[in-house]
Each structure stands twice: as structure tokens, then as C-alpha cells.
Amino acid sequence: MSQIESGWGSPPSAEYEQLAEKFRPLFANIRAGAIARELRREPPLEEIEWLKQSGFTALRLPKSAGGAGATLPELFTLLIELGEADSNLVQSLRGHFGFVENVLSNRDPVFQQQWFTRIARGEIVGPAWSETGEARQSVFSTQIKRSGDSWQLNGKKFYTTGSLYSDWINIGLTDENHKGVSVTVSRTAPGVTVLDDWNGFGQTLTASGTAIFENVEIQHTDISEDAHFGYSPAFYQLIHLATLAGIGRAQSGEVAALVAARTRTYSNGNAARAADDAQILQVVGRLRSAAYTSGAIVQHAAQALQRAFEAQQQNDEQQKTQSVAIAELEVSQSLNVVTDLLLNASTTLFDALGASATLKPLALDRFWRNARTLSSHNPRIYKDRIVGDFAVNGTLPPEQWRIGVADTPPEK
Template structure:
């Protein structure tokens, strides 16, 4: 099934919270190795691609697709082997995300915070907590996201807090950009303690006091339902209170993992835009009158433009692959040097995947002509998705980080966005 956008959004009304999805009836599949992960991703992408344009057009929420995605085993690929997971490389994880994003970037983005939380649990949680939460992931449960807030001065500042009540905490606050929360089984809430340290308070999706409002109105990434979460004295057991702050008290690669997933989504958007450009030019576009050609695909200027985009897309994918190798090295041996190397490699990848996603989704129309703007093709979704998703964090700062390291030997800042 798909969940449609509440029609009251059009009238400007705030809809009531929507109940969470049913828990899986059977445990999720466990991927065996990197090759199977890639194979399963391609199989799912073929399925997701079929309805992606229509879901974007109608704003439908992809519940059936997410159920297939999480049950496939791809949502547990970074669970450690010591806890029964496949512990697939981050190089492969980035490829998996890019493959899914090329089919439907909203579905890929819904998974991004889940995969990042799994990585964080490995870094910061004690063994008993790891066993409990990794078991939930392997069973097929999905983490959502209640991280960001609109009202604070900076992205890393949070007004959401919790109070200690012995064996549990009580959380109060309000979140936005809550990608994945609507269709999650568990919702990690970033909340700070009385010392100002951030934790992930992982609440049940239908916990009393937790309301997920489907009010996401962005022109892009429409299917992510990245709307509002209201946390009104929500009880969270301490067994589900994850010390997120520990991931940044010493050299750790948690931030780079969150970032490489972002870059992979943009790489997928760029790939989809380029593929649709090639298909439209071959099948529907007309040659310009001065070209002397019978087919638009023989126009020399079009050939050059497609060649340029292809090179840039391949370069972006190569940098993404290189970043995955650097992240894998830092996971195995997290030192100041290895973590900085991973951050820098991911930053380079983020810059180029952003640029090519925007360039490909824009050049699509230049090469395909006016008819490519018709609503029946819905090709503008590629630009809308690229423009929306690449705003997650400013790549101008990534360029500055890379330049400052090259010139002055200054390592990247150490936080969740780097």
C-alpha cells in the first residue's frame, strides 16, 4: 500500500498524527556478502523505478516499497558480524544507496538516518544495548529520525530535552525535517541532558505523546514525508537511550558515515537524470534546424554535452567509491589521521556529487527541448530532488575544508555534518 498526502495540507490545515506501520510478521533477510547486497539493490531498484514518477506526482508515501526494502536485508547491512549482521563495507553501502536513489531518491533518503543510527550504535553503545538494538534491526524494524529543529540558531543546537526518572527518561520537544519518522517502527529523538550533551532517545513510533504530522511541503524529495514530530512527555526506557555525544568525544567516523550516505543519494539522482537525458534525446528530442542531422542524438553539441556529463558522473561515482574505502579504513582503525582522511574524502565526494546532480538535472532540459518540460514526463522531479537534497549542508563549506587542509594542514571540524 501507499499512504497518500493528507489533502488538508492543500488547504493549509495541520493534519492529525498518522499511526505508524505494522511491524514485520517475519524476520528480515540477512545479506551474506557485498555481492549479494549489490544484486538485491539492483532488483529492488527495478521495482521502485516503475512507480517513482507517479509517487512524486501524487505525494504518495512508499510504505509497500519500504517494507520490501527493509525486509530485503539492506537495512541491516552495517550491523556487525559479532551481532549476527553482515557488516558489509561502507564502500558497498554507498553503492547500494546510490543504486536505490537512482530509482527513487525519496526511498533512499528514508533509509539514510536508519543506517547512520546503526553505525552510531556500534560506536557509542555498550554491548548489552548493542545486542538489543541490533536484534531489532535484524528483525526488520526501521529507525526513523527526529533530529533537526527549525527554531534554533544553529543546526547543532537543540531545545528538545529529557528528564531522568530512574529506569526511564521523559522527552519533550518539537522536530522538523523528520525523514523516515512517518513510516518507522522506532523513532530516535535527539535530546540533550542537563549537561547539554545530545543523546538518541529511541521511542516507539506509536508511544503516547509522540505525534508525527505529515506536513512536508517541499517541492522536492516529496516522498520522504520529512515533516513535524511533536514530543510531548514521551517515555523512553534507558535501554533505548543511546549516548550520541560519545561519537564525537574522540576520533570517530560517525559524521563521515552520515555524510557519505548523503553523497550517495546525490550520485543516484545524477545518474537518473543523465539516464533520462540520454533516453529522451534518443527517443523524443528533435535535432536543431542548423545541425543538418536527422536525429537529435547526432547533434555534435549534444554529443559533447552528454560526454561531459558522463565524465563528471563517472568522476563523482569514483570519488564516492574512494570515500567508501577511506571510511572503511577509519572504521577499522579510528585515529585522528584516518578519521580526517575519511572526512576529507567524503567532503570531496559530496562536492562533486552535488555539482553533477544539479548539472545533469538542469542540462536534461537544455538538450531535450521544450517538450521535455511537459507535465506528462515529470522530468523536473530530478532537478527538484537534486536541489532539495543537496541543501542538507552547504558544499561551499566542504570546498573550504578541503582547501584549508591542502594549504594549511588543518583537519576538518569534528561534528555530525563533517
């Protein structure tokens, strides 16, 4: 069924339905096992492999390089559909799709062709950037040091989302000159250990745990400057919002199906069948409206990212800076609206059902747990302030930000 026929509105392009039709049977298979994986805590290894083999992980590559040439609005709309099937998979591929954007933005033709080839083969890249504990904002504790003609990498990372499922790991680190750089190593290289120790109460199957690097040999050609594509903060944040929108679709669909099948009703209700009870239908309607609005917002914000991407392909620095700032602003304006819609919906969904809805086999609690976990990744309390500062003072959103111990205390 098309996006319009499903009631989710116009697709992002005239070609979208043809593109999506290829993946929808795959999404259906993924969704069929989502609850069982959640209850048994089974990593989606097979499902990740399906996505790789289908070409989903190469969506953004040009057709000439073996990809689908998908635009960012097309990518994000597909991520919503995948999130409806299983939100763990969207977050698990978040770092990979960000790495692909870096490849698309890279001006080195040798580097670009190397990674085009790998990504077209279905190889995926996971992230290893965040550090916990006493990690500082300005430098990484993960470092490389020269060892003869090569380098050795040592360090420990957390929030390495999806790296356990990846072929490669992209790592942020500091070199001997205290300069920020990155390297990309094979996940199976000697000295690389990835642990499935993520113990958050939500998004439990994203492998967002620890990666350890012990004397991993690095060649000089593997080292890159710590440079992200300009619109990366907005891009990564919008993936979270697309995941939330997918959760919205999933929970509204599951609750609607449960209400339709429900035979027990309350004597103080409004009808002999729950499916005919006006108050129950109102709850279900609100769930679907939250999903619709969230998806529409994500699709619209993705257009701002597309403009930033296109500006980045040009040599006009002023246009690039402006388009990146506006993309960040649009996503910031979207964040708390989408987050509130989904957090509220994932709580009120239980009002449409009886106490049996809390039974573990239905796993309806996963929607709130997942939405709450996603909403905690990048502090949303700062977004309204950033938007307000633009509205009142014309201040553009800040550029890249980092988390860690501040080198100097913030001004009060």
C-alpha cells in the same frame, strides 16, 4: 547487467556483484513507480517495506547477526544504485544507516545485541535531532524530566527525515543536568506524533518534517550518552553525495532513452534523427560523464570511511583520530565537485530535448529540485575553506558540528 558492463567501472569488491544481484530486481520495481509517486506525492511506504523485507536495511550487520556483512564501499555503491531508482528512498534511510553505524561502534554488548536483533528483523530507525526557530547550538529545547521512577520526554523536532516510515525514532535531547543525551522510542508510543509536513521543493517524499513528543514515558535504560561514531559527519555527508550520484545515473539514463525515442528534430540540427545528432549526443555524453565521475568519487571516498571504521574497532586513539580526520577531509574535497557536476547536469539535460521535456508527466525537473535540495542540507560553502585550511595550514577538519543560535557571537 554488472557494474563494469554498465560502464560504471570496477565494483568495490569481488563479492559486490553477487551482493547487488539480490537487490537489482527490487531496485527496478522501485524505479518503475518513481515518477508516478513524485507526481501524485505518494509516500513510498510499500517500497520501504520491500527494502526491509529484502535485508537491505540490515546490510551492515555481521552475517553472524543476520546481516550481509557489507563493507562501507559496498554499502555506498548500493546506495548509488538505489538512488538511481528513487533518490527519496536513500535519503529516507540515511538516519537508519547512521544509527546502524552507532550500533556497530557501541561497546555495550547488551545494547548491541538488542539492536542487532531488531535490525535483522527489518526494523528501521529514523532521526529526530534538528530543531528550528530559536534552538541553540549548545543545548536542545527537547528535554527529559524525571517523573517518579521514569522520565518524561517533551519537545518538537524538524528535518526528521524518514521517521514517518520508521519503527523507532532516535532523538537528541538535553537532560535535567543540561547534558546531551539521546533516547530511542517507538514511533507508535503514546505521545509521539510524526507529521508529513515537509514542504521543500525537492526530495518531497522523504518525510523530512515535524516530530512532536508530548509526555512520552522514557525508562532509564532507554537513555544513552550523546555520542556518535567518530566518522559520522563524513558518513552522513557521503550519503548525500551517493544520492546525488544516483540522481546522475537516473537523469542520464532517462535523457538517453528520450533522445533515442525522439522522432521530431529541428531543421537547423545536424541529422534527421536526434539519436544521430552530434551536438545532442555530446549533451547526453556529458550527463553520463557527470554520473560516472560522481559515482567513482563516492566509491573512493567510501574507502576512507572504511579505514576510519576499522580504526575505530581498535584501541589506538591516535590512529582513530587521524583516520576520522582524513575521511572527513576526503569527503570535503569531494563535496563541491560532485555537487557542481550534478547541479550543472540537471540543468543542461534539457538542451538534449525539446520544449516537451518540460511537460510535467516526464518529471525531469525533479532531478534539479532534488539535487539542489540535497546540496542545501549541509552548507557546502564551508567545505572549500576547510580543505584550503588543511592545504595551507595543516589544520584538520573540525569535529561534530551543530546548527542553531550561537551562544556567543563568532569571532570576525
